Amino acid sequence: MKRKVFLKTLGFGSASLLTSSGILSSCMSGMNHGDAVVPQVNAGLFINPLKIPKTVSGNTSLVAQNTSEALLSASKVNVLGYGDGILGPTIRVKKGDNVNINLINKLSDHSNIHWHGLKIPADMDGHPDQMVMTNETFNYKFSINQQAGLNWYHPHLHESTAEQVTQGLAGLFIVESDQEKSLALPSGEFEVPLIIQDKRMASDGTIKYNPTMMEIMSGYLGENILVNGTHKPFLDVSTRFYRFRILNGSSARIYNLSLSNSAEFYVIGSDGGILPLPEKVKNVILGSGERLDILVDFSTMKVGEMVFLKSETFFTMGNAQGNQPFEIMAFNVKRLESDTFKLPNALIPVPKLPSTSNKRVFTLIMDMMSSEGMHKINGKVYKSGRIDETVSLGSTELWEFDNSTGDEAHPMHVHGVMFHVVSRTGGRNAILPHEKGWKDTILVAPGEKVQVSMTFEIKGKFVFHCHNLEHEDDGMMLNFEVK
Numbered sequence: 149m150k151r152k153v154f155l156k157t158l159g160f161g162s163a164s165l166l167t168s169s170g171i172l173s174s175c176m177s178g179m180n181h182g183d184a185v186v187p188q189v190n191a192g193l194f195i196n197p198l199k200i201p202k203t204v205s206g207n208t209s210l211v212a213q214n215t216s217e218a219l220l221s222a223s224k225v226n227v228l229g230y231g232d233g234i235l236g237p238t239i240r241v242k243k244g245d246n247v248n249i250n251l252i253n254k255l256s257d258h259s260n261i262h263w264h265g266l267k268i269p270a271d272m273d274g275h276p277d278q279m280v281m282t283n284e285t286f287n288y289k290f291s292i293n294q295q296a297g298l299n300w301y302h303p304h305l306h307e308s309t310a311e312q313v314t315q316g317l318a319g320l321f322i323v324e325s326d327q328e329k330s331l332a333l334p335s336g337e338f339e340v341p342l343i344i345q346d347k348r349m350a351s352d353g354t355i356k357y358n359p360t361m362m363e364i365m366s367g368y369l370g371e372n373i374l375v376n377g378t379h380k381p382f383l384d385v386s387t388r389f390y391r392f393r394i395l396n397g398s399s400a401r402i403y404n405l406s407l408s409n410s411a412e413f414y415v416i417g418s419d420g421g422i423l424p425l426p427e428k429v430k431n432v433i434l435g436s437g438e439r440l441d442i443l444v445d446f447s448t449m450k451v452g453e454m455v456f457l458k459s460e461t462f463f464t465m466g467n468a469q470g471n472q473p474f475e476i477m478a479f480n481v482k483r484l485e486s487d488t489f490k491l492p493n494a495l496i497p498v499p500k501l502p503s504t505s506n507k508r509v510f511t512l513i514m515d516m517m518s519s520e521g522m523h524k525i526n527g528k529v530y531k532s533g534r535i536d537e538t539v540s541l542g543s544t545e546l547w548e549f550d551n552s553t554g555d556e557a558h559p560m561h562v563h564g565v566m567f568h569v570v571s572r573t574g575g576r577n578a579i580l581p582h583e584k585g586w587k588d589t590i591l592v593a594p595g596e597k598v599q600v601s602m603t604f605e606i607k608g609k610f611v612f613h614c615h616n617l618e619h620e621d622d623g624m625m626l627n628f629e630v631k
């Protein structure tokens with residue numbers, strides 16, 4: 149919700165806000181995460197076949213529009229999408245390809261597209277200043293000069309990204325390469341995209357987005373978990389390896405992904421591509437905007453068995469998150485199949501970045517008395533046109549996200565680069581298995597300081613921000629210019 153709209157619902161005009169801080173503070177006193185009403189994820193049977201978004205090339209048109217989809221029942225409800233139904237197609241390109249995509253905006257509001265994870269020119273990146281108005285078309289044209297990986301696309305508007313994404317505007321953007329092909333990873337029907345999103349819904353399935361002030365702080369969590377727009381989905385699998393390409397496309401919800409039979413699985417990639425080595429894990433905590441590339445070996449399971457992808461509890465990400473374990477989707481082991489796939493010992497080497505002592509520190513705070521947004525980076529909320537940081541083209545820098553005094557998790561995303569995670573101190577105190585490759589979004593838990601290192605190869609104006617979309621819309625975003 150736009151802050152000015154939110155203030156109206158509290159009964160304050162923005163003009164009266166500065167003089168009514170006493171009223172505002174008494175209204176908010178005692179408000180903390182412990183008070184946040186966190187909806188419990190609904191139980192139910194996993195009876196809906198998993199929908200798979202259609203795949204298109206990098207020469208296409210995306211029509212952002214009002215459309216409809218059956219979500220909770222057989223009857224369709226209004227949603228947003230980049231075509232017919234919720235979400236958008238999976239765009240699949242190869243390293244070296246030229247991409248030419250028209251965004252046709254048929255929404256009643258302005259929109260744009262941010263290509264999350266793509267290293268492309270600043271004027272194609274979907275900066276919040278680059279709006280595509282109703283009934284206008286924008287031609288996104290760029291070439292793909294990066295390693296294979298799972299990226300995604302979504303609107304990027306200051307103050308209303310969360311609403312458009314939650315209503316359905318998001319899709320996957322997969323980059324392939326010959327190097328990746330040489331690994332002979334499971335492909336075709338054995339490579340399955342999973343866009344995990346939580347939604348708050350009316351009983352007919354209509355998606356609701358109207359966060360309260362507490363939810364702007366804690367994140368707007370939904371009681372329904374959808375995968376690729378499918379509620380309570382199942383997938384029939386055979387006794388072999390599958391590759392799952394997972395996006396946490398939720399506005400705020402963090403998942404602690406695991407398998408219900410406690411089986412180990414292999415992380416082979418994260419935001420920016422394939423890891424140097426497969427990492428055997430039992431669970432991965434994934435924040436909003438982060439991606440995960442995993443291999444699951446169903447040959448260890450019996451035909452007739454059902455195993456769930458689930459989210460376990462966790463207690464490291466603030467009081468609103470992780471309180472409840474829940475199932476996300478079911479895998480029905482249906483067919484016996486021999487598998488020729490062998491897990492490689494090594495995957496794709498990740499080049500080292502030059503070491504650097506150029507360091508910037510970004511302190512993440514929440515300021516409930518703020519007359520602007522509550523979520524601040526170095527004491528500031530987002531302001532269009534103000535350049536907050538200037539970076540030299542070609543330089544390598546260390547950026548530290550300091551959440552040591554915070555009590556909410558912040559998945560911090562930097563546009564226009566891929567970074568390496570250099571250190572995490574406090575909190576979980578480690579670089580986690582899925583953080584050992586290229587990343588563009590890093591989950592910074594309460595109590596943590598995380599340092600990332602990156603080389604700025606593209607000039608122009610970009611943003612970096614928290615990918616908890618309620619926090620982002622509240623202003624937790626700054627501009628930086630590379631020149």
Ligand SMILES: [Cu+2]
Pocket residue numbers: 523557558559614615616619620624
């Ligand atoms: Cu945040």
